[in-house]
Amino acid sequence: MKSTTAAPEPRQLTGKGQATRARILEHTAALIYRNGVHATNNEQVRRAAGVSGSQLNHYFPTKESLVLAVIAWQAENVLSLHRGDEFDSFEDVEGFRKWAAFYVGYERAFHEGCSLGSLASEIIKTDLDVHDELSEAFTQWRLIFRDSLARLQRLGRLSNDADPEQLANLLLAAFQGGMLLAQIAREISPLRDALRAAIDHVESFAITPDS
Template identity: 35%
Template sequence: MHDVVEAQSQLVLTREEGLLAGVRTLAGLRRWRDALVQANTRPDGSYGCALGTLCAQLSDDDERSRAALAAAFDRWHQLLIETLTRLRDLGVLTRDADPDKLGTGLLAALQGGYILAQNAHDPQPMADALDMALDRIDTFANR
């Protein structure tokens, strides 16, 4: 099971690094959102986040898996913080934007969206949750 956790973590984080690395605008952040929502739309109805699913199944019973998943989520959060910091440094976001708090909200919206989409077999709840988080980030846009 530990090999599965490691493999899935690598897969998700590699995808996220690739998607977030080039984000330099709020439109780029929306494209990241679009890519995740699109990837979560499966013809066979398999929605959800591999890491979130593993976390729900393993974290209470396997400390090694919990620690590995916590590290993966910490890295994912850090990728979002780095992206939002880049946007702030580029002047896309105002100086009072807090990348750590905004990154936490964005990751929480994403994970909650994954769960709601999985339960509904419909990606729309995920899209809505991400839109709300991105709308909040947009309130810090330099105009």
């Protein structure tokens, strides 16, 4: 968040203040995910979150400050999910299959796309000053894949011929591109195909105990 904004930092808020701020964010994130940034206005946010105009203005004085906080919120959700138990921390190639199956089975994938990627695509050409936050979120996301792949190499489960950085970019690009193509096609097969083929490629570097 920029130093020029008068919005209080979350840590400066009381428990009740933090809860109100979180409620605004949760509802704004949901509205933006469904309708996009441009179609989401203060009136909708106030109604959905049940706050007054002055409350909204207190926590988020500008649309930019609100969008920045939604980026941080969505990034935190995505990164936590990827670091959590859900995908077994990508301990083997099967972990990537599980990750792909999770999103391929996620109905909103082909309605509204990736919660973070679709937001990024929508605002990257606008003059909202959110570039650094977006860039940082996607860097962290790529590092989760890269570090998992590097760990598999150290454990002797992935050939040293594999390039963890390159494969991390393949996985994340196949995911983001597949999400966009699924949204456009209104069916999941572009995402399913892209992830399956990308993980097949990762698996081609796998070392099994028999080999």
